[in-house]
Amino acid sequence: LGTPKLGADDPWNLMEDGLGSLRPQTPVPAGIWAAARDGDEARVLQLLERRGDPAEPDLAGYTALHYASRNGHLGVCRLLLERGAPCDARTPGGATPLHRACYCGHLAVTELLLAHGADPAATDGDGRTGLHKAAEQGHRELCALLLRQRPGLAALRDARGRSPRDGAHPAVWDLLDT
DSSP, X not given: OOOOOOSTTOTXXXXXXXXXXXXXXXXXXXXXXXXXXXXXXXXXXXXHHTTOOTTOOOTTSOOHHHHHHHTTOHHHHHHXXXXXXXXXXXXXXXXXXXXXXXXXTOHHHHHXXXXXXXXXXXXXXXXXXXXXXXXXXXXXXXXHHHHHHOGGGGGOOOTTSOOTTTTOOGGGHHHHOO
């Protein structure tokens, strides 16, 4: 994982954003990460055109696609994926953009990620899939989508031995009963 460069060669423009003195231990999203988080598609495009790498993680280990996915910014997600952002990039805790979209209930973003090859069976550091995340939050449509993609997900157990049904919101229990 690279550390963002500051100064004239800074493709994410941290200096312009007033973060030139950002210390490496301070995980503050800036540049493309803030633009992705905020859904600023024009700014993301501008930063990518400055030779930015859409796969570059911020100081906390999150890519722009993680931020856009969590916040449901479909246009930004589409742009990042078209520019080569890896759909299965992982945070230090093992979360992928799909995990973040599923947890937050963003159906259209989840569909986009799956269409770009995101692995619905990918597990985070706790052994949880996107289905675990969606089920926990009671996102019915997301659970149904993931189960259509990969019916066997309902039987997968996390690191604590829990299936998606075990930690699910009651609104999705019927979908997860096997």
